Amino acid sequence: MTRPVHLKWRxxxxxxxxGVLGALSRYGLGLVIPSPDRWPLPTLIINITGAxxxxxxxxxxxxxxxxxxxxxxxxxxxxTGFLGAYTTYSTLALDTVHLMTSADLAxxxxxxxxxxxxxxxxxxxxxWFAARQHRRSLARGRPGDGTVKP
Numbered sequence: 001m002t003r004p005v006h007l008k009w010r011x012x013x014x015x016x017x018x019g020v021l022g023a024l025s026r027y028g029l030g031l032v033i034p035s036p037d038r039w040p041l042p043t044l045i046i047n048i049t050g051a052x053x054x055x056x057x058x059x060x061x062x063x064x065x066x067x068x069x070x071x072x073x074x075x076x077x078x079x080t081g082f083l084g085a086y087t088t089y090s091t092l093a094l095d096t097v098h099l100m101t102s103a104d105l106a107x108x109x110x111x112x113x114x115x116x117x118x119x120x121x122x123x124x125x126x127x128w129f130a131a132r133q134h135r136r137s138l139a140r141g142r143p144g145d146g147t148v149k150p
Contacts, residue, residue: 011076016079017025026086039107040095041089044115050087051119055126063134 005011026046033042057079060070092115099108 005072005076014073014077015081015084018077018083019085022082022085025082026088027081040091040099040111041093043091044111044118047087047089047092047115048118048122050083052082052122052126053124054087056130057083059127059130060134062081063131 001053010119029046030042033045035041058075061067061075061079065071067075096112099105099111
């Protein structure tokens, strides 16, 4: 009997390494993206781009075969690790509370709604993009590893 993935140190290390890089990327972007009137635009952009990337990554991996080998490593390192730390829903919650306590209830509602709806739309767009790329690869005769047929 094999141990579950979350109990294997190799995979835990992949998630941790990806998480460090994702958190550093989020922090760096948070420094360079402007916050107009202290409005949390960096967090909104980071969460939406992370949702887009996660949708594309997971769809692309799923279309290439089962969650094993290199696909599992990519999912854990990039999806769970990097993008899990890159996106920041705890900061979304904190920013929403700050907007509410600064008497900007409309801004708080708009920000939270834009993040949730924008994230959902971005995820769907990422899935669509990855599926489209996969279909193009199949049409050109390059089916990836050939384990999944359209």
